[in-house]
Amino acid sequence: MRPVWIVLGATSPLARAFAIEAGRAGAALLLVARDAERLAPVAADAAIRTGAEVDTLVADFAEPAGLAALATTCWDRAGALGDGPVCLFAAAGTMPDQAQIDAQPELVRRVFAVNAVSLAELLQRLAPRFEAQRGGRIVVVGSVAAERGRPSNYVYGASKAALQTYLQGLRGRLFPAGVGLTTVVPGFLDTAMTYGLPGTFLVAAPETAARRIWRAAARGREVVYVPWFWRWIMLVIRLIPEPLFKRLKL
Amino acid sequence: MADLPLDAQRRLRSATAVRGGWGRYPRATMSAWRPESPEDAAALLLRADGPLLPVGGLRSYGDQALLTGGGAIRMLRLNRFLALDTATPAVECEAGVTFGELLEVLAPHGLSVPVSPGTRFVTLGGAIANDVHGKNHDRFGAVGAHLDWIDLLLVSGEVRRLTPSGTPELFAATLGGCGLTGLILRARLRLQRTSQAVEVRYSRHDNLEALMAALVEARNAASYSVAWLDAVAAGARLGRGVLETAEPAADTDGPRASDRWLALPFDLPGGLLNRWTVGAFNALYYRRIPVGGRTRRLPLARFLYPLDAIGGWNRLYGRAGFHQFQCVLPEATAPTGLARILERVTASGRASFLAVLKTLGAEGAGHLSFPRPGFTLALDIPRRPGSLELLAALERLTLEHEGRVYLAKDSALSAESVPVMYPRLPAFRRVLAEVDPEARLQSDMARRLGLRGGG
């Protein structure tokens, strides 16, 4: 049986690396992204590197009107690619600078729309299909920023917190149907989002992160931190009492 | 989604650092961008101020991939395979794909690259920018002989597809062009159907004359040939060395290359490599091969990239770094020229690890291509007081014997020698004046050697 992975946001370095992991493991791939010009080379690359069957879908995921149709199209196209369970990987994320959001408060709406609302609605539409399939796996990328609101990044963090809370509930809902859900909590990944950004440290290569995520998902893990030590960093950060935390310039 | 437009600034943010080439000398303070798509690379060219330089795996030794006060455009993230045609066979990929990735992807199809440099971390873009050669130059020529086309992003933002016949001047300037004509985005490389294992034959030869004779014999008979020469041995043993020749193994399913490579995570103290330790190592390397020679079967990647077995081996030379000197001398002058160069090196007492001696075949197609028929010698020279004088002497000897120095390795050549060693330099300069009149693309090497001309 050949599983099929739907990869949302496939042109991001982490999603691209994850797709290659899945392809190497023998899955077929449906790569979904907004920009056709950027998607084509990523799809060709995944097919050549892994020998996997690869299909693509160009869709703007932030467009609320299209989500019902997108859910249907994704599911049907994925179903046509393999005879195994359909699985989903989603690397959602827009991360404008907090300063930019301060200058343009309407960006708050957009950050939530992209990072939390659209993805939650799409998952909500796919959930019955996953339940009916009675199997498969969902892997969604959240953020360490979700775990504590910091002045430097709190709008982004809050949108990811909404997403992660949503995922906790969805995990419980899908569990009886045998559908696993892994929340990925990345620290700094070595991508354009962090490249040259002051204050980043111990950045992980997307390929390394993707391998870890792939293994964690295969083992049925609920939450995976990448790199692993972020679990402990975040444990400490969560333990700092609020009266102290508000004074820290983080 | 992560591909939603992040703000342009974020996508084009740069990191500033002190960098060095593979020889870790010289160093430069420069910023670096790392675009993740050709569109971002184009935006960068149009928007960034100051001089720029595309860089790949940073496996050139000297200052070719450095630009003091400017910005490097790191091409490593543009590393997508775009098409694999197993019938022709040929591959189309972005310029940041490395030879390691190429070998890995091609192996399951029984394919490989026709020409490869000596480390798998070189990118396709970097290989084109130096028109690199392998251990099979006599038969296969340099990498430029296997390109159907190159997609070049000019500083104007225009992308041009270069072919040897359609755009001969720009193609010849870009091949071996040291990154100065534009950003190589993509290329189509013709491939070779080959076994993934080789039968390697080792034989030892106890002086330069014998080693050169063995190489000449091998260049016509063997698929691959390379000699490792003991650059410490002097007198009657001057130029003694081990010749390696290799043929593709008959059955293709040879031993698989292990992906466990060692890494040297720290600098060795500079004094550790001296004439005695290196001399002992070289002697050991030589004596390891029995007088009658021996054969061994190796995975192709192990044979092509012996130095990659120890990652970060450049740190063996300590913090001061090292120079590499590589020259090619024509057949006629090589016997005396190489002997004089080796005499000068051994006399200096400046220990070089194993030096590499190879034969080269046809002249390269690029205006600044290094290969020309003859013998090429490459050696490491640890950077210590007096090493620049030694390099100057080697440069003079190379000129006297009508040879040329390889720019990919160089950190010490003088500007006056370049037009003599590279007679097609004026043609190269004409192309640069046309495609980049404002000299947006620069490098410390181009400045040092006046590659652009006109002051």
Ligand SMILES: Cc1cc2nc3c(=O)[nH]c(=O)nc-3n(C[C@H](O)[C@H](O)[C@H](O)COP(=O)(O)OP(=O)(O)OC[C@H]3O[C@@H](n4cnc5c(N)ncnc54)[C@H](O)[C@@H]3O)c2cc1C
């Ligand atoms: C251990 C070792 C063994 C080697 N063996 C050989 C050998 O056998 N034969 C041989 O010929 N060479 C050999 N080399 C040299 C090496 O192949 C060249 O220096 C090569 O150019 C390095 O490629 P890179 O990707 O590391 O590029 P860099 O070192 O980063 O850059 C080298 C040049 O290429 C340009 N460049 C890089 N990418 C692009 C691009 N996309 N578009 C335009 N210009 C670009 C840069 O501007 C610069 O001028 C060896 C080097 C090492 C360290």
